[in-house]
Amino acid sequence: MDWDRIRIFLAVARAGQLLGAAQQLGLNHATVGRQLTALEEEVGAKLVERQTQGCTLTTAGETLLKSAER
Secondary structure, X not given: OOHHHHHHHHHHHHHOOHHHHHHHXXXXXXXXXXXXXXXXXXXXXXXXXXXXXXXXXXXXXXXXXXXXXX
């Protein structure tokens, strides 16, 4: 598992949006989106529901968040 993608996932989970996470990490929001999609493909599950108002974690995302924060 790519730990840089986990770092990006954590930023998205905490910020609640791709743009906020991108600004926090000093990355382009498109890069954050691509890395999040790649992580979802790697783990074989959708981690966030992307909406116009931001992102919410799925059940799989909540599970990964708990593991990643440890």
